[in-house]
Amino acid sequence: MDQTMHDNMMGALENVIDPELGIDIVNLGLVYGVDIDDEGVGQVTMTLTAMGCPLAGTIEADVKRVLADLPELKDVNVNIVWNPPWTKDKMSRYAKIALGIPD
Numbered sequence: 472m473d474q475t476m477h478d479n480m481m482g483a484l485e486n487v488i489d490p491e492l493g494i495d496i497v498n499l500g501l502v503y504g505v506d507i508d509d510e511g512v513g514q515v516t517m518t519l520t521a522m523g524c525p526l527a528g529t530i531e532a533d534v535k536r537v538l539a540d541l542p543e544l545k546d547v548n549v550n551i552v553w554n555p556p557w558t559k560d561k562m563s564r565y566a567k568i569a570l571g572i573p574d
Contacts, residue, residue: 515550519557
């Protein structure tokens with residue numbers, strides 16, 4: 472995958488807002504990686520802030536919805552992983568400031 476496609480996917484994912492925190496999943500550090508195969512199937516590897524998150528289905532649906540706008544993608548698979556575990560250290564400076572978390 473070229474850098475432009477990577478950037479387009481990550482940019483689209485910035486439109487997926489964690490409903491509980493009000494910050495996008497990219498700045499929260501929840502997206503661990505994106506890829507696209509030769510058939511145009513996108514792969515998003517991500518985590519959630521907590522296991523058993525009741526909004527996991529909503530977030531996954533939002534990921535698929537925003538990536539569906541990219542014409543290069545024919546389908547999207549969302550792979551939610553728990554390792555490595557998410558910590559506040561993965562958050563961007565923007566997210567920490569927005570949530571009042573010291574850097």
